[in-house]
Amino acid sequence: MSPQENRTWLQIDSLEALMSHEEEIVARIAEIRNGGNLFLANPFMLLADMGVELSDQAKEEILEIEPSLSTVSKTPFESLKSSRCTQNIQIEVKGLFRRRRQ
Amino acid sequence: MSLLAGYDLIFEISNATLLKLIKANFKIQGTPANPPFEVNLPITEAGIKGMVHLIANDMKIKLHADDNATLTIIFSNTSISLTSPITITMSKLAGSIAIKAPLSIVNVGSSNKKSLGIDLTNATVQLTFTPAVVTAIMNQLGALNFAYNQLINAASSNLEKYIHNMGVINFPLGFDVKAGVDGSLTQFEKLEVHCIENQDPAKEVLGLFGIILAANHNSGNHAQKTTTAITGTHDIALSISPEIFRKVLLCPMMAKFLLPTEYSQDQTGTINKLPTPCGAAEGVKTQGVTITKMTDSFANGHIDLDVSCKKSGTCYTAKGSVHGELTLTASGSTIKPNITTEQPKIDVSIPWYCKLAAAIGIPFGLEITIILDTVMDSVMSDLADKMIKELFATGLPGFDTSKIPGVAFYDVKISQEGLTLLGSMNINLPDTAKQGIKIKGSVQTLISSKIGTGTVISCKNKTYSYEEFARLQKGTYSAKGTLMGEPLALKWSITAGSVSGFGVPMSTSIPVSLTGQQGTITIPSVETYLPFPLPGGTPVIKDIKIDYTISGDTIKLLNRTEDNNYFFWLEVEAKDPLNNKAKSEIQGMFEGDDVEVESGYYADEADCLDILNQKLKELSLMYNDPIIDLLPRDHPEPDQLLGLLYQIIQTGDPAADDIINRLHLFHGHSFFRALGSTNAVRIVSEKRLRDFGR
Numbered sequence: 001m002s003p004q005e006n007r008t009w010l011q012i013d014s015l016e017a018l019m020s021h022e023e024e025i026v027a028r029i030a031e032i033r034n035g036g037n038l039f040l041a042n043p044f045m046l047l048a049d050m051g052v053e054l055s056d057q058a059k060e061e062i063l064e065i066e067p068s069l070s071t072v073s074k075t076p077f078e079s080l081k082s083s084r085c086t087q088n089i090q091i092e093v094k095g096l097f098r099r100r101r102q
Numbered sequence: 103m104s105l106l107a108g109y110d111l112i113f114e115i116s117n118a119t120l121l122k123l124i125k126a127n128f129k130i131q132g133t134p135a136n137p138p139f140e141v142n143l144p145i146t147e148a149g150i151k152g153m154v155h156l157i158a159n160d161m162k163i164k165l166h167a168d169d170n171a172t173l174t175i176i177f178s179n180t181s182i183s184l185t186s187p188i189t190i191t192m193s194k195l196a197g198s199i200a201i202k203a204p205l206s207i208v209n210v211g212s213s214n215k216k217s218l219g220i221d222l223t224n225a226t227v228q229l230t231f232t233p234a235v236v237t238a239i240m241n242q243l244g245a246l247n248f249a250y251n252q253l254i255n256a257a258s259s260n261l262e263k264y265i266h267n268m269g270v271i272n273f274p275l276g277f278d279v280k281a282g283v284d285g286s287l288t289q290f291e292k293l294e295v296h297c298i299e300n301q302d303p304a305k306e307v308l309g310l311f312g313i314i315l316a317a318n319h320n321s322g323n324h325a326q327k328t329t330t331a332i333t334g335t336h337d338i339a340l341s342i343s344p345e346i347f348r349k350v351l352l353c354p355m356m357a358k359f360l361l362p363t364e365y366s367q368d369q370t371g372t373i374n375k376l377p378t379p380c381g382a383a384e385g386v387k388t389q390g391v392t393i394t395k396m397t398d399s400f401a402n403g404h405i406d407l408d409v410s411c412k413k414s415g416t417c418y419t420a421k422g423s424v425h426g427e428l429t430l431t432a433s434g435s436t437i438k439p440n441i442t443t444e445q446p447k448i449d450v451s452i453p454w455y456c457k458l459a460a461a462i463g464i465p466f467g468l469e470i471t472i473i474l475d476t477v478m479d480s481v482m483s484d485l486a487d488k489m490i491k492e493l494f495a496t497g498l499p500g501f502d503t504s505k506i507p508g509v510a511f512y513d514v515k516i517s518q519e520g521l522t523l524l525g526s527m528n529i530n531l532p533d534t535a536k537q538g539i540k541i542k543g544s545v546q547t548l549i550s551s552k553i554g555t556g557t558v559i560s561c562k563n564k565t566y567s568y569e570e571f572a573r574l575q576k577g578t579y580s581a582k583g584t585l586m587g588e589p590l591a592l593k594w595s596i597t598a599g600s601v602s603g604f605g606v607p608m609s610t611s612i613p614v615s616l617t618g619q620q621g622t623i624t625i626p627s628v629e630t631y632l633p634f635p636l637p638g639g640t641p642v643i644k645d646i647k648i649d650y651t652i653s654g655d656t657i658k659l660l661n662r663t664e665d666n667n668y669f670f671w672l673e674v675e676a677k678d679p680l681n682n683k684a685k686s687e688i689q690g691m692f693e694g695d696d697v698e699v700e701s702g703y704y705a706d707e708a709d710c711l712d713i714l715n716q717k718l719k720e721l722s723l724m725y726n727d728p729i730i731d732l733l734p735r736d737h738p739e740p741d742q743l744l745g746l747l748y749q750i751i752q753t754g755d756p757a758a759d760d761i762i763n764r765l766h767l768f769h770g771h772s773f774f775r776a777l778g779s780t781n782a783v784r785i786v787s788e789k790r791l792r793d794f795g796r
Contacts, residue, residue, distance in 0.1 A: 036450070036452070040452070088445045088446060088447045088448060089447075089448040089449075089450060090447070090448065090449045090450070091449070091450045091451075091452060092449055092450065092451045092452070093452055094451055094452060095452075
């Protein structure tokens with residue numbers, strides 16, 4: 001995990017504000033071991049770990065376009081995070097979320 | 103120490119196997135040089151004339167670093183007989199003949215068709231006798247004021263000329279060689295033969311050093327190959343470089359597997375459609391996955407294989423690779439691959455957040471593993487065919503294909519230098535002769551004189567006239583030794599008598615020796631046969647006389663016409679100068695009294711047999727099958743005649759005895775020859791055993 005863990009790096013109030021930092025955030029995810037995998041496992045927990053603090057408004061807007069994220073379990077994320085091994089399937093995240101529901 | 107010394111392929115043949123190849127293909131005067139063997143070689147050199155009777159007991163081969171081979175023939179119990187300028191026979195000779203000649207790749211049939219050969223045109227030939235033999239020869243020749251060196255020089259010179267005239271001896275290992283063209287396992291761009299010399303014959307090998315790829319034409323330095331790859335009990339080794347494994351085996355077979363239709367139309371073009379390192383394409387698609395790269399590298403004990411693939415989905419692109427280790431096991435003509443794969447490493451690119459199932463559940467890793475396993479299974483299962491069938495199973499024009507070795511591989515070794523298959527060659531060696539003596543010869547009629555006439559009544563109660571002849575006959579027989587030294591001391595003896603119905607001597611006299619160069623012997627109490635009364639005749643026991651002459655290994659026997667007809671058994675006992683003994687016997691028949699009847703008589707007899715046939719058919723209800731066929735009088739084969747007799751006896755019909763009696767007269771000489779033929783007896787016995795289902 002990066003040195004920014006548990007430290008607020010970005011205060012995000014809306015989906016639009018989040019996406020304005022998308023390129024920067026994606027680049028940081030790529031630097032984290034198994035970062036793409038962690039993002040897929042639980043994006044909210046990874047973003048929080050990275051110091052990206054999402055407001056309730058921002059979370060609601062994300063859930064509006066990705067409703068399935070409302071039921072994402074914490075277990076895969078915590079398991080992956082505690083692993084010191086690079087996973088055989090390495091996921092490279094090229095974007096965070098869609099701009100709007102399709 | 104190098105496995106391939108820069109060559110693409112090396113095929114190693116052990117000293118022992120090369121010797122077997124020579125034994126199977128090297129002939130001296132038409133006799134396969136597979137010890138023990140014997141040959142007679144004339145000497146006509148520097149005014150010396152004579153004959154060498156050579157008995158070879160063993161043969162060895164020594165390979166030299168200069169790519170020459172010395173073939174040593176070890177002989178004993180050999181003799182030299184001179185007829186000019188002195189007459190002398192020297193026996194019990196022992197020693198060796200060493201023939202040193204270059205091994206090379208020679209043309210056979212066409213300029214592209216090559217074989218392994220040994221060129222005897224300028225061979226060095228060294229005749230050597232053991233010290234004891236040298237002393238014995240000197241003593242014998244000295245007594246006649248003849249110089250030892252004069253004989254040895256003449257014999258050596260004569261032998262050398264004989265060997266030189268044999269020219270090039272080829273072996274049935276055929277290879278196509280086309281310079282400047284990329285080849286295959288069956289076609290070389292360049293092929294050389296080199297010897298790897300060693301003090302230990304078990305570590306000495308002949309190597310066929312091949313270049314397959316035209317780009318490697320100038321590669322290879324055979325001097326770097328100093329030790330054999332053959333290990334354990336194996337006697338051949340076939341090694342190929344990693345580059346050949348890839349370019350000649352892996353890439354073509356991958357192309358054939360992945361793009362079968364294109365490959366059948368254009369092999370080279372299809373290989374180019376593969377990704378690196380086989381071709382120039384970015385990838386080749388199979389089973390929904392694109393293979394972007396497939397590499398191999400040789401390690402100790404296995405070949406590392408790495409496959410890189412990519413795949414795209416609705417919300418992802420994935421790149422993956424899997425590492426596998428290929429090991430091979432060989433058993434005869436089968437080479438079985440075994441691939442162990444590590445878990446694939448896969449990169450998945452996701453442009454935005456997909457549904458979890460779509461990303462996490464990608465079965466891509468499994469797909470790559472399956473592809474690697476399937477591709478390599480297909481590729482390697484063809485390996486045995488490529489290695490064995492194509493390389494070794496191609497015959498050459500002019501060779502006896504039964505002598506072409508059957509190659510089987512039993513072990514595989516993999517190192518960073520290359521892949522080595524270890525196995526054996528099954529070479530069919532010609533049968534070897536066995537020490538012994540054999541009599542050959544036959545009886546001929548010298549004079550046939552009519553001595554009487556009369557009549558005989560046929561089975562159909564018709565009367566026919568007959569003529570009786572006295573026949574003076576000569577039996578000429580020769581005894582020929584096999585693997586026995588010369589001169590042979592022969593002792594002839596003879597017995598006479600009659601035979602039982604099936605060739606077994608029934609009533610024989612005591613043996614009588616035939617001594618000296620000529621004479622007359624009397625054999626007491628011999629059961630002879632007289633054709634009268636017709637048709638069955640009668641046995642007569644009497645003392646018979648035989649005149650004989652003996653000259654060298656040939657004996658001539660003359661009968662006396664008054665001694666009727668009888669069998670005789672001529673035996674010879676041979677002893678050679680080394681006191682080896684052997685015996686042989688031959689059976690003959692003298693017919694001093696013979697009867698010929700008018701032809702109508704024989705037609706009647708045939709009719710009578712046909713009547714018996716019909717009767718038997720009715721009894722057996724086998725209306726359409728001829729049970730008994732009367733054989734024509736024109737000298738039927740003894741086994742056919744014996745078979746006929748057996749058939750008649752088997753009927754158990756009361757008329758059978760009478761018919762057999764009449765067959766005496768019907769077939770005359772042939773009837774008795776059949777009774778006396780042990781070979782015919784054997785054939786009929788075998789038929790009967792088969793009839794009984796045994």
